[in-house]
Amino acid sequence: MAALLEIDGLSVDFAGSQRPIHALRDVRFSIERGRIVGLVGESGSGKSTLSLAILRLLAPSARIAAGTIRFEGVDLFALSEAALRALRGERIAMVFQDPMSTLNPVLSVGAQMIDVQFRRADLSRAEKRARAVAILKRVGIPDPERRIDDYPHQFSGGMRQRISIAMALMSRPDLLIADEPTTALDVTLEAQILDLLRDLRRDFAGAILLVSHHLGVVAEICDEVVVLYAGELVEQAPVAELFANPRHPYTRALLDCDPGRLAADAQSFPTIPGRLPDLGAPRTACVFVARCPLAFERCRAEAPALTTVGPGHRASCHLLDG
Amino acid sequence: MAELLEIERLRVRFRAVKPLNAWLAGIRDPMISAVADVSLSIPEGGAFGLVGESGSGKTTLGRAIMGLVPTEGGEIRLKGVPFPRRGGPALKAWRHQIAMTFQDPTGSLSPRFTVRSLITEPFRIHGVTGRDLGAEARRLVSLVGLSPDFLDRYAHELSGGQARRVGIARALALDPRLLIADEPTAGLDVSVQGEVLNLLARLRHELGIALLLITHNLAAVRLSAERLGVMYMGRLIETGPTATVFRAAAHPYTAALLAAIPIADPTRHRERAIAGEVPSLLNRPPGCEFHTRCPYVQARCRAEAPAKREIAPDHLARCHFPLGAGGSG
Numbered sequence: 001m002a003a004l005l006e007i008d009g010l011s012v013d014f015a016g017s018q019r020p021i022h023a024l025r026d027v028r029f030s031i032e033r034g035r036i037v038g039l040v041g042e043s044g045s046g047k048s049t050l051s052l053a054i055l056r057l058l059a060p061s062a063r064i065a066a067g068t069i070r071f072e073g074v075d076l077f078a079l080s081e082a083a084l085r086a087l088r089g090e091r092i093a094m095v096f097q098d099p100m101s102t103l104n105p106v107l108s109v110g111a112q113m114i115d116v117q118f119r120r121a122d123l124s125r126a127e128k129r130a131r132a133v134a135i136l137k138r139v140g141i142p143d144p145e146r147r148i149d150d151y152p153h154q155f156s157g158g159m160r161q162r163i164s165i166a167m168a169l170m171s172r173p174d175l176l177i178a179d180e181p182t183t184a185l186d187v188t189l190e191a192q193i194l195d196l197l198r199d200l201r202r203d204f205a206g207a208i209l210l211v212s213h214h215l216g217v218v219a220e221i222c223d224e225v226v227v228l229y230a231g232e233l234v235e236q237a238p239v240a241e242l243f244a245n246p247r248h249p250y251t252r253a254l255l256d257c258d259p260g261r262l263a264a265d266a267q268s269f270p271t272i273p274g275r276l277p278d279l280g281a282p283r284t285a286c287v288f289v290a291r292c293p294l295a296f297e298r299c300r301a302e303a304p305a306l307t308t309v310g311p312g313h314r315a316s317c318h319l320l321d322g
Numbered sequence: 323m324a325e326l327l328e329i330e331r332l333r334v335r336f337r338a339v340k341p342l343n344a345w346l347a348g349i350r351d352p353m354i355s356a357v358a359d360v361s362l363s364i365p366e367g368g369a370f371g372l373v374g375e376s377g378s379g380k381t382t383l384g385r386a387i388m389g390l391v392p393t394e395g396g397e398i399r400l401k402g403v404p405f406p407r408r409g410g411p412a413l414k415a416w417r418h419q420i421a422m423t424f425q426d427p428t429g430s431l432s433p434r435f436t437v438r439s440l441i442t443e444p445f446r447i448h449g450v451t452g453r454d455l456g457a458e459a460r461r462l463v464s465l466v467g468l469s470p471d472f473l474d475r476y477a478h479e480l481s482g483g484q485a486r487r488v489g490i491a492r493a494l495a496l497d498p499r500l501l502i503a504d505e506p507t508a509g510l511d512v513s514v515q516g517e518v519l520n521l522l523a524r525l526r527h528e529l530g531i532a533l534l535l536i537t538h539n540l541a542a543v544r545l546s547a548e549r550l551g552v553m554y555m556g557r558l559i560e561t562g563p564t565a566t567v568f569r570a571a572a573h574p575y576t577a578a579l580l581a582a583i584p585i586a587d588p589t590r591h592r593e594r595a596i597a598g599e600v601p602s603l604l605n606r607p608p609g610c611e612f613h614t615r616c617p618y619v620q621a622r623c624r625a626e627a628p629a630k631r632e633i634a635p636d637h638l639a640r641c642h643f644p645l646g647a648g649g650s651g
Contacts, residue, residue, distance in 0.1 A: 042511035043482070156599050157376070186375035186538060191582035191595030213511060216584030220592065239588045257513045258586045259541030266545060268523065269516030275481075 002073050003030035004207050005054070005175055010067035012049050012058065021279045023049045023062070024231045031175070036201065036208040038222035038239070040215065040254070044276050045228040047211050051177045054209075055088055071175070090119065093168035097180040099160035102167070103152040109136075109163055110148035116170055131170070139166045139196060158189035162196065174206040181210070182217060194220050215258045219243055224312065227251050230276050230287045233306065237313040247315040250288045286318065294319060324401075326532050327364040327387070327420075327500055332357055332396035334379070334386050334556075338604055354603035356382040358556040360396070364500065369526060369533040371543030371564060373579070374553030377600060380536045381425070383553070384502045387534070388422050389413055400500070418448060421493035422502040427485035427509075431477035437463070437488050438473040444495040462491040465528075467521060483514040487521065494525070501525075502534045507542050515539075519546050540583060544568060549636075552576045555603060555611045562637035570646050572639035574616050610642065618643060 010027045013020035024046045031037050041047045052058050054069055056076060069076045071092065079087070096102050104112055113132035114125060123131070129148070136144035139162040152160055161181060168176055178197070182190040197208070198221050212218055218225055218239070225242045227235040227250065235248040246252045255261060256270040274291035286292070286299040296318070304316045334357035344352035357379045364370045372380045385391045387398055389405065398405040400419060406412035421444075424430040431440055441462050442455045460470050466487040472480075480488060486506055493501055503522060507515040519542055526533055535547050543550050543564060551561040552575065560573040571577040578596040585592050598615040601607055607614050613623040620643065628642045 042513065158599055187540070187579060187582045188375065188595055189599070190584070191592065192597075194584065195595050214584065215512075216586040219586045219588045220584050222588075243586065243588050254512070255586070257516055259512070259515070259539070259544070260583055260586045262541065262544065268520050269545060270513075271516040271520065272513040 002070075004033045004072060005031040005209075006068075006070040007050070007054075008068050008070070010050070010053065010069060011065040012046070012053055013063045013065045014059075015061040015063070016280055019280045020063070020065075022065075022231055022283075023279065024053070025283065026067070027228070027231075027233045028067075029226050029233060029236055031207045031209060033174070033207055034205060035224060036197075036210060036222045038218035038225040039209060039211045039228065040213065040218055040225055041228035042213055042254075044230065044279070046231040047213075047228055048179060049231075050228070051094070051179050051209065051211050054175075054177060055092060055094060056084055089116065089168075089173075090171045091173055092175045092177065093171065093173035095161075095164050095168045095176065095178040095181045097183050099157070099164040099184075100152065102164045103160060105152055108149050108151055109155070113148070113167055113170065116167055119171075132166075135166045135170060136163065139163070139169075139200075140192075141166070158185055158192060161185060161189075161193055165193075165196070165200075169200070169204065172204075172206070175209065176204075176206060177209045177211070179211045180213070183212070183214070190217070197221055215243075215255060216260050227254070231279060232287045232316070233314075234288065234317075235313075235315040237310070237315075241310065241313050245310075245313075247309050247313070247320060248288075248317050249292045249294050249319075251315075253291075253293075286316075324366050325363045326366045326368070326401060327534075328397075328399040328402075329363065329383075329387070330361050330397045330399075332360045332383070332386060332398060333394045334382050334391055335394045349604055351604075355556050356603070357386060357393075360553075360556075360558050362551055362558060362561060364532050364534060366499070367526065367530045367532055368549070369535060369547040371535045371537065371547030371550035372553065373537055373540055373543055373550060375538060375579075375600060377555075377603070378553040379556035380553050381504055382556075384422060384504050384534060384536050387500075387502060388420060389416060414448060418496050419498055420500045420502065421496065421498040423486070423489040423493050423504060423506060425505045425508060427482055427489055428477050428480065430489060431480075431485060433477050435476070436473065437475050437477075437480075440477075440488060441492045441495055444492060448496060450496065458495070462495060463488075465494060465525070466491045481514075482510050483517060486510070486518050490518075490521065490525070494529070494531075497529070498531060500532045500534065502536065504536045505538070506535070507537065507539055515542065522546060540579060552579065555600060555606065557611065557640065559612065559641070560637075560639040562633070562639075566634065566637055572633045572637065572644035572646060573612075573641045574618055574645060575612050576639075577645055578615075578617075610640070618645075 008028050010024055012024040014023050039047045114128045117128045133144045133148055182193050222239050225239050229250045235251045253272045272291055283303050286304055289295045289299045298318050304318045306314045306316045307320045308314050335353045335355050338354040339352040374380045386393050438459045442459050459473055463472055468487055506518050547564055550564045550567055551558045554575050560576045581593050582595055596615050609625050610623040610628050613619045622642050628640045630638045630640050633639055633644055
């Protein structure tokens with residue numbers, strides 16, 4: 001069976017002042033139905049570019065330099081605007097970091113939740129409202145019958161994020177892209193939203209692409225993890241495998257930096273010295289070479305290819321060649 | 323050890339609702355206590371971590387110490403000297419000794435100044451003369467681990483971590499005795515967070531300055547401050563040595579905060595998050611203010627506000643039934 005989403009050799013460039021910036025280079029992975037895939041990386045890794053590319057919502061300065069994204073076998077880049085609109089929000093929905101930017105401040109939550117069902121000509125307004133109430137209850141909004149007529153500003157940050165998740169799920173999408181859905185929330189609310197996403201999984205048949213810089217969040221709810229560094233996929237593995245047996249030095253460094261994994265007797269915080277490489281430069285070396293503690297001659301001369309190192313586990317590092 | 327900063331029963335109140343609106347909405351008291359009855363002290367060279375969620379009053383407390391918001395009760399003393407009730411030279415002298423770095427690293431740096439002007443501005447504001455500002459600028463950037471090339475850059479040319487460093491360099495210009503760092507790691511990548519926290523630790527060590535670290539990032543406090551305080555609805559609900567609080571939190575809210583940190587280990591499972599949200603400061607629950615969310619709530623908690631009680635030497639909590647105390651906990 002074909003995967004729900006297949007990203008194949010995707011490269012995205014942004015127009016730079018002198019030369020293009022390569023935000024994504026030759027990224028390939030797929031998402032199976034029913035899975036939660038975590039997309040992890042730091043600023044500049046290309047994770048937001050990737051999630052926007054799936055919805056074809058990239059800025060005009062971006063250009064798909066190569067590759068395809070297929071959704072149930074259909075090439076998303078070949079679709080007409082009309083066909084794409086039928087997909088966006090319906091079959092592929094997105095939850096953003098800041099719920100206030102998703103919700104319209106001058107419309108009540110109920111009005112917005114009825115509006116997003118505009119394609120359902122078969123339902124009356126009252127039925128749409130009843131569906132909205134039901135899903136608000138499902139995501140844990142207390143007293144939804146009464147609160148549905150409130151405006152977004154009358155809800156707390158955590159409740160607003162619950163509402164935007166509810167809106168994204170209204171159409172029962174096949175793919176939910178959640179871009180840093182808990183980053184703007186306090187820790188107890190973050191934990192509540194993670195509990196909610198885990199609960200929702202049981203009655204949600206689709207797949208989730210969870211974009212996060214936070215390894216703790218990924219460990220909590222994902223089945224698989226894709227690690228991006230400077231626009232390249234450097235490692236992909238089932239979640240338990242990635243945390244137990246990271247094979248790329250960047251993944252290892254990122255795990256070490258996680259404050260939640262700090263040793264009890266640690267004296268200082270681990271860091272990753274150095275900085276991202278120039279994203280405009282042509283790639284003639286390993287993308288992580290400048291910061292890699294294990295780099296050797298070959299890493300400076302040649303970019304490593306992705307190697308399969310175990311079931312569902314791939315990494316790109318010359319050290320894996322044995 | 324000599325106390326550098328002492329805060330006693332500090333209160334900061336804000337008008338949250340206009341009087342007419344308050345009357346219309348049936349709100350009796352339109353004022354909110356953003357900081358309520360907070361006492362803490364920091365010794366010379368010590369570090370205190372102030373943690374809590376949004377709206378808990380930690381930033382307001384930091385701003386009150388700087389004299390950026392008026393206080394309504396209680397006292398702040400620096401080396402035994404009370405906060406000047408009048409502005410003018412006394413306030414300037416106060417701010418000479420305490421510096422603050424603000425939450426938004428880039429936003430708190432003027433976009434029209436170079437790094438050189440930004441970090442030497444305190445000398446001009448405080449009328450410090452007789453110093454070679456060029457040399458001071460070079461000293462300050464190297465102190466925070468940046469190369470002198472940064473002196474000619476503008477705020478928008480800095481990454482988030484670099485902007486934090488510039489903010490810290492500026493705060494250190496006048497050799498303060500206390501640095502208040504408000505959310506120094508917010509919005510930074512995890513590898514860069516560590517760099518900033520390591521920098522603060524190094525500066526404490528090298529300069530002997532004290533640190534008040536305001537953060538919602540509990541993990542950041544663990545290595546960066548010997549003592550910590552947890553705020554909830556403007557109150558300090560638990561204070562104690564950092565290691566003790568992490569090992570044996572006494573207040574159920576502290577325990578909930580610690581339990582909510584996502585565990586970066588897929589083989590271990592976090593307990594379910596505590597329910598509910600922080601109540602409105604306009605409508606403080608009676609009794610213990612945490613009782614609406616506390617998993618161990620009892621009748622007494624709804625009726626009677628708990629006083630501070632000593633769990634162990636230097637470990638205080640405001641809870642009728644502190645955890646680990648046996649009985650109900």
